Each structure stands twice: as C-alpha cells, then as structure tokens.
Amino acid sequence: MLKFSLVEFSVAHPKLIVSLTIIFTLAFMTQFPRMKTDTNPKNMLPATSDVRVWNDEVDKTFALYEDMIVLGIVNDRGVLNRETLARISSITDAILKLKGAAVQDVNGFPTITNVTSESGILTVAPLMPEVPKTDQEVAKLRKMLFGNPLFVDRIISKDGKTTAIYVPLEKGANGKEVADKIREIVRKEKGAEKYYIAGDPVARDTFGAEMFRLMAIFAPIAGMVMLAVRYLMFRDLFLSITLMMDAMISIVWSMGLLIAFGFPIHIMSSMAPVFLMAIATDSIHIFNEFYFRYRERKDKKVAIIETMHAVGRPVRYTALATAAGFAVLLFMNIIPVRVFGGLVAFGTVALRILSFSFVPAMFTFVKEKNIEKAARGEDVSFSKASRFLRGLAGFGAHRPQVTVLVGALLCVVAIIGVTNIVVNNNMVEWFKKQSEIRIADTQINRALGGTSTGYVVAISKEEDFIKNPEAMRYIESLQRHLEKLPIVGKTFSVADYVKRINRVLHDDDAGFDVIPETKEAVGQYLFLFSMSAKASDLNNVVDYPFSQANIWVQLKTWDAQAMEEVIRAVDDYKKAHPFPLELKPAGIAYFNLVWNDEVLWDMVKGFIAALIAVFVILIFNFRSFKWAVVGYVPLLFTILLIYGVVGFSGKRFDMPISVLSCLSLGMAVDFAIHFIGRFKQRLAESSVGTPNSELITESLLWTAARPGKGIMRNAVLFAASFAVMMFAPLTPYITVGAFIVSMMMLSALMVIIYLPALIILLEGWLFRGGST
C-alpha cells in the first residue's frame, strides 16, 4: 500500500518530511500578496450569463442604472415643514457631490421632474428647486405632491410622514461605500427626522464585505476553539498544535493554489478555510487510535505504524468521500461554485497526504513521557466516555426493532416536514431583524412603493408602436393588473407621463387624466415632455425608436419569489389580453430571482450528484453493496431529519442552505465509514469463518467504545468550532452553524445507536456468504 509506505517513510525520516512540508507551505505562501477579492455576490453569475447580458441591454436601452440606493426620511409630524424640507435640500446637495452616485439622475424633492400647469403656464421643472420660505409655499408643495400620482408612494407616503431620495449608482460603484457616505451626511443633520438607507446594493455589498470580515474573525476563533477542545481531550499541547497545523497547512496550500491560478477570492471561497478546518478534524481518529495503541504497545514508532494501519483505510475513504462530495461541484454551472468545489477537494486531499506524512512525522518528536501520561486515560474499560458510548450502542444492539421503528417513524415525520419546505431567497433577510439594513428596508417598504425594483419591458418590432394609444392603454391596464398584487407597491411607465401631460395641458382637468385619442397627440406630448424634462425621465421609460416601453415595478419585498409572482401575473394578463407586444421581465429583482434559482438548483444538482458519488465510494470502500446501503442509512437519516426540521420551522430553503446541503454530504458519511470499517476489521481479527451473533454484538459494542470515542470526539470538536458561528450577525452564518452542529451530533448519534440496531436486524442479510 502506497500510503502505508509513506507513513513508514515519514516515521523513518521525520525531519525531511517536516522540512519538505515547510518548504511547500512557504512556496504557496509567496502567492498570498497577489490575492484579489471579489465581495460582490452578484458575480456568482458571470457577466456573460443570459440574465446579466439581458439586464445590461435593458439598462442601456433605457439609460438605467443597475443599482439604486433608497434613502428614506421620516418625520413623525410629517416631512412637509420648512425645517425638514431644508434638511432634505441640504442632504440632496451633499448627495449630488458623492463619487459613485449617478448624480444627474438622483431623484428626490429638489430634483424630481414635476409637470404642472399654473395660471395657463405649463411647467416642466424640478419639484422643489428651492426650499419653501413661507407656509403658503409649503402648502403649494403639498398640493403638487399629492396632486401628482407619479409622486405618491414614490417620493411621498400617503400619510406625508415619509419621503425618499433615490440614488442610482454609477457602474462599478460599491453600494456599501456610497451608503456609508450617505450615512455620514445624514448624521450631521440634527432634528426629529429619522433616516433609513436601503436598497439591494447596500445589502449586497454590505453582505459581501461582512462575510469577509466575519471569515477573518470566525476562522481564527473556530481554530482556537478546536485547539482548546483538542487540548482538553488529549492534554498535549504539542500534538494538539500539530493537528491544527495540519489544517493550517492545507489551507495555505489550497488558498495559495487558488491565488496562483489567478482566481479572485469570492465570498464562497472565503468560506473554504473554515470548511477545511472542519474536515481536518477527521485526523482525530488517528490521534484517538494512537493513544489506545500506545497504551497497548508502549513503543512510539510501532504504535504510529499500527495506528495508521488500523485507521488508514477509513481515513482514506472518508477523505475520498469528502473530496468527492466537493469535487462534484466542479461539474456545476456556476463558476464560483466550481472554484469552491475544486478548492475544498484539493484541500481535503492535501489534508490526507499530510495525515499520512506530516502528522506521523511530528508524532515522532513527542516525548514518550507525555504520551504515556495522556494515554493513561485512554482505556476502554475505565473511560467514562467509552462506557457511555458502549451503553448507547448497547441500546441499539439489544433493542434493534424498537430503535429501527422509532427511526422509521421519525423519518415519516421528517418527510412530511420536507414537503413543507418553501424555496425562497431574500438577501435583506440575511441580516438580522434588528439590523440597520433590515429595519431600513421594512420602514421604507411600509411607507412607500418599495425598495426592490423590477421591470417589465414591452417590446414591439415596429418603430413608434409605443405611441399608439392602444399600446399606451395596454401598458396602463397591465400596470393596474400588477398593482393588484400585494407585493407590488407602485408601478410607473410612459403612460403615466402621457396622462399627466394630457391633464396638465387641459388646465389640470381630472377628466383628461387619460391617454389621448390619437398617436399624434401622444407623440407631441412626449416631445413636449422631452423638451424640458431631464433626458433620463423619458429615456428610462421608452427606447429611442419608441418600439419598447419599460414599466417600473416597485416591490415591497426582496423575496426572489415576488418577481416570480409578477411574471406570473404578466403571463396571465398576456393570455387574457392578446396584443402584439412582447412582455419580458428585467431589473435587479429579476436578476435576484434568476440568480437565486440558478445557484439554488445548481446546488441541488450538486447535492444529488454528491449523493451518488458518496454511495459509489461506499461500495468501493466496503467492497459490498449491502454494507454500502447500511453505511448510507445514517447519512440519509440525518439529512432527512434536518430538512424535516427546516420544513416545520418555516425556515425557507434559500441559497445558504442549498450550499450547505451539498457540503454536508461528504462530511456526514464519515462516521459511518469509520464505524463500519473498524467494526468489520475487529470482527475479522477476532473470528474465523462466519461470525456468530454474540461476536457481532460484542464487536459492535467494542467499536462504539473505541473508534466510537473518536467519532464522538470528532463530532464534538466539529460542533464546538461551528457553534461559534451561531453568534454571527448574519443569518446565513447562524444557519451554517446550527446546521453543521446538528448534522454532526445527529450523524454521530445515528452511527452509534442506529447502525448497531440495523446491523443486528439485518444480520442474516449482511453476513450471508460470510464477511469480508
């Protein structure tokens, strides 16, 4: 066996191995200064993906900006008073000086285009070029605001207590940076007003930045926790550090390789260190066995080699299963997912190579006295933990029917839970309820049309088609149809401008708040509007040849599903009202929907692929289909139970959970591999021919007590380090933490209790024809 000889070689030449490891590590480290980061979650989809290309096209056609920040200003006594208006004005002035903001298209009281008619004079001009000086002027502003449907729910709430400034971002600007600058601006204002900053770019870029920050905090904390737990378990600092180094070195190698290949560190790959650290905990099995062996042999080198002989196979196969679980991600569509899969798979392999070389080599440096002291506690018959585990396994082995039945019942309940799972994704909800971003979003969405924007693009092949009154009315009634959806807060389109001008040209007669009768009239109105309004006002809603119109749909939630509802409503409308206009969704809300779906389903695909890959590896490992099935049960059971809980709790199946499911597979199967591997080994060592029931039971209990202790240690270590994440301010981290902690504990319990029960119950089937 190649690996086996590697161990012997390493034990024989420990200094050489350690030096080589250090040289390799330093070589990979040289790449670190070239590190680039990409904190934009949007880049999960490449710039060439259909949805991004289409959205870019729509942005170009209608001179739109990809991203928009919404600044909500609330005064409980109403914003229409001179003081608040003065503040709005000075804040807008300051925003107009911000780098990264598309200043020409910032919309708020001072800048938004207002179309009015006063004593026969048509005015197309900014709504509030100057702060009102008298109460009469304020009253006039109030009248203009509430008299123009284009303003209500967009820049003024119905109750007059909330207004908003919409700040579009220039391409490539960082939403968090601009938002931070806006925060600085409003902080200087003293008064009763409250300010809320919302919008997708804020959430997205804050999330990206936070994620990196948290990784920088949590990865070391998780590392320290692991070190502490290891030390408590084995009471030897040098060995605990050695096992930590194992993880650190593999992290350096894989990150170094990633950087060397020129990939930026994306939010997904930023999670790799924590995962590698978790995967590295598998080496605890080596540790565990080593102490037992040392106690028996009292010779360090022999103990090392025997240990590796005993645990070599399961350790290799668990590594293989983990690596395969991640490697399947290489075949997914989404590039950062592929990079992440490759990265962790490489790191896992590196970890295993280290386990067979660096770790045994380091073992040789430990003073025998220290090992002896530590190993004293490792006695199956005396150790409390071992006795407890033996008891647990005994429960399964002695009452197999009850155990399996309870398990089966739990499964049924879990399946019911799974069917309750709702698929959805909402980036704003990745922040906690009390977080500034979440509160801002809730506030603005409650008062105004909504912070999330989607578009419905109406497309005709014919030039000037949009100017037809029929087309205008079609668009108008589509808007009314969409506004019936509770998630839609406001819509607006070119039809609204045409109606507005019609009314204003007719001395503000409400009877003329309709689309005019002729195409010429529409054309002339639009021309008239374009003569004085900001260029973007018209460009944002119709294209140059007037063959396409853009309907803005403001959504009250960032739920990816909200846009799906809009699309469904559009389709219904199209079916009910045939008309030669194609209707296509676009905008950031649409992007989020596609992004969510693509990443999510890519992950589900990866999950299924990983399930199959892991099963195949089990067959190879046990060289038996039957044993593979048995080994598979705890994995399936664990995952089913977790998703059952997810379903019942109402937690939605979102992107972080989908990513996790994929990752969990390769890790959750580890314990079964160890358990069955060592159990069969024990059985083979202690019996000749077909084993009898008594021997099987005894071997099961031994396995639970000795390698089972390693399993329990592994699970506790793993859970301890990930539990740290449950204190993170971002909900996906809490989810990751809770998910992994429960997965590890559950699968460990499953292996210790359920596997013995299953093996006893299926004894006839499993051992028919003898064991291998």
Place this chain on the structure above:
Amino acid sequence: MMVLGLRRAGWVAVVAGLAVLAVAPAAAQPTAEEIMAKAHLAMFYPGEDMRARVTMRLVSRDGKERVRELTMSRRDLQDGGEQRYFIYFHRPPDVRDMTFLVWKYPGRDDDRWLYVPALKLVRRIAASDKRSSFAGSDFSYEDVSGREPEEDTHKLLRGEKVGERAASVVESVPKDPGSVDFTRKVSWIDKATWLPLKEEYYDRRGELARVFTAEELKEIQGFWTVTKRVMKNTQTGHFTEAVFADVRYNQKLSPDLFSERALRAPPAELSR
C-alpha cells in the same frame, strides 16, 4: 436703438467695456471679461437676424439615435440684448408643424410659447430653468441662445492651440452657484473669430460633466458660424450633434413675425 431694451446695469457695463475697447490701442491684451463678451456676441448675435435648418442627432451611449430637424430663426432686437427665436419642427414626423417661440430677455426669465398641433393649442411654457434640455438634446437653452457673460466671473488661464487655431483659455465661475448645474466652465475662444472652439463644464463634484466642441466653422455672408457642434455628456456617454445647414443672415425678418399668431400658422420665412 442703443438704449432700447436695456434692462440691466451689467449690460451697460459690457457696452461701456466694448466702447472702451474700441478706443483702446489694438495691441492691448484683452481681458478675460472682454474675451467672453466678444465671444458671446460672435456666437449668438451675428447679423440682425439669422435662419438655419438645424438637424440634431441625439445619440445614446450605445449608439441609438433620435433625430430632430427644425428651422431655427432668430431676430435680435438689440446686439447683445433682447432676442426672439422661432422654431419650426420638421422631424420627428409626429411633431411636424409643432412650433416654439422664445422671447429672450437678458436678466430675466424668457417668455416661451409652444403650439401643440394635435390639440390646436398654444401654451405658455414656464422658463425658469435655462439649464434644462433644449428639445431633449444635450444642449441646454443657454447653450442654444447664450448665457450672459455677466453671470460668471472670468479668468484668463493661458493661450493654447485647438487644432490649428490659436485660442484663449478662459475659466468662468458662476456668481450664483445655486442657480446652475456647473461649478466651473473652461472655454477655448478662437483668437481669430471669437467663437468658442471647446467648452468644458464641471459638476459640483468637480468632475467633468459635459463637453462642447465646435466641429466645423464656416464663414457665411461675412459671419463666422459654427455649422457643426457637439455637446457630449461625459458621464452618461450621451451626445448631441447639431448641424446648421442653409444658414442665412440678414434676411430682414421683422420682429413682428415672431408672434403667437405665427405659432399656429407659421409664415414661409420661418418654416422653410
């Protein structure tokens, strides 16, 4: 004629300045104020009147175009002072017959009227914002009919060539920064013709926002005229190119032609 329509002390100052200039020795270096005053007249006041067929191409950043074709007529009531503009739209087709009349007064808001043929209706249009777009183009009203030099303070920066032409580079800063969308304008004024060859407008962040370039200069009836000009919005990538064809000066267009009545039934002299 000299005194008629004088509405502002600043204007008197310019006239006085020009008078001084006329008697001053020719060799003296003109000041920034003098350069800008001359440029204002050369660009916006040549002849008693003017008529041109203007084709504007509005081009978006991805190359999409909108075309406006119009006949623009101008009549000065006084050099450097009051003016009347009449605009007759030929294209886009659905605005054919739409007409637009501007009475420009130095120092106060213009009067503007628009005729909407679909409604057979003449409407007064408010004109408080001279910086707003002219007919949806990148040119503002001020870019078309001129911004009074007294509204800014000027500083001569240097002499510089623009292509083959020697130019004076002048920086202008608005006296009332709140009233305009730019904080600084840099103009390259042709030393030979006094026409602006290039202008750069900087926004409140100090970033370049718009650039004007005179692409083609022609001498017509003895008046140097910018017959092709481009205004580019450097932040959005949008630009407008205006080509002046069939330019005629001193056609004896009567000020009375520029009336509300002409909006509904434009006389041939203004709609050709």
